[in-house]
Amino acid sequence: MKLRAGYWRTRYSSPTFHSAAMDGYAVNARSTFAAREGHPLTLKAGETCFAVNTGHPMPEGCDAVIMIEQVVLDGGSVTIEAPAFPWQHVRRIGEDIVATELLFPRNHQLRPWDVGALLSGGIWDVPVWERVTVRIIPTGDEVLDFTTHPDPGKGQVVESNSQMLAALARELGCVVERAAPVPDNPEALHQALKDSLDAGRHLTIFCAGSSAGSKDFTRATLEKEGEILTHGIAAMPGKPSLLANCRGRLVAGAPGYPVSALVCFKELLEPLISWLSHREPPAKTVVPVELTRTVPSRPATNWSPRRSDAGPGTSPPSPARRATFASPSRPKA
Secondary structure, eight states: OBBOSSOEEOSSOBSSSOEESSSEEEEOGGGGTTOBTTBOEEEEBTTTBEEEOTTOBOOTTOOEEEEGGGOEEETTEEEESSOOOTTTTEEOTTSSBOTTOEEEOTTOBOOHHHHHHHHHTTOOOOOBOOOOEEEEEEBOTTEEOGGGOOOOOTTOEEOOHHHHHHHHHHHTTOEEEEOOOBOSOHHHHHHHHHHHHHTTOSEEEEESOOSSSTTOOHHHHHHTTEEEEEEOOSOBSOTTOEEEEETTEEEEEEOSSHHHHHHHIIIIIHHHHHHHTTSOOOOOOOOOOEESSOOOOOTTBOEEEOOOSSOTTEEOEEEOOTTOSHHHHSOOO
């Protein structure tokens, strides 16, 4: 969660009083200065020293705590062989949080321990940005719903892109839901789009159908509810990626090939989701690799380094195969 607005200042300090940081005896440090090894100092419990437990308020006139392990008890007498110094084992007022201090700025990403800090500073409620909601709609007459554990026949494939895209979206903090596969039918696709828009999802992703085949109806479907923002990006694989504004909501068409869909998400959707989430896009890891052979330069083509036995930092290049999950999944150089 991210704080939506405002600069959050604390209402009171934490702790709100001087408190013992150890179990033992609270004393006035000045009264212990004469204690040393071989010349112990005896204090009177309840008069010149006071038993305290961790977190207890410091008794009036006391500014130090001597750990229980460092005293010798004999009835009502407490003997020590080392002096205490002022504020020894004491948590002072405001040690953790000072009243009126700026705790978090706008768009701060709340972490689990931040919640404790807010409560400790007397802040009970804060507005946060809504998490981005995503609906993923697999499409295609040939795709089989993986939830039924199917055995694909000739001309059939197990639908899997939705789970890859869902996992990527969840890594960005999105709330993701997956619809059942929709056949290549204009009416059914339009209804699936309307259902997602009516449900108020921030982003709808159609899996496949964004190219120019005879059964690619995604663009025509999106045009019924809005306007096309872009159809085609400068990347191969991933070129047929599609983005539209439908009723003020983003709708994307991801190519059907797995690597193409991955490129579509990383290059097009990840920056948009990060913007909607009021966060910086994830940093990309850059690893220098020396290619083992010369390759022709072709704009917008993704070359995928493969694992090499030629030595560390070397790799035989191969074009990223758009139809295979193995291309991004196998170990790289």
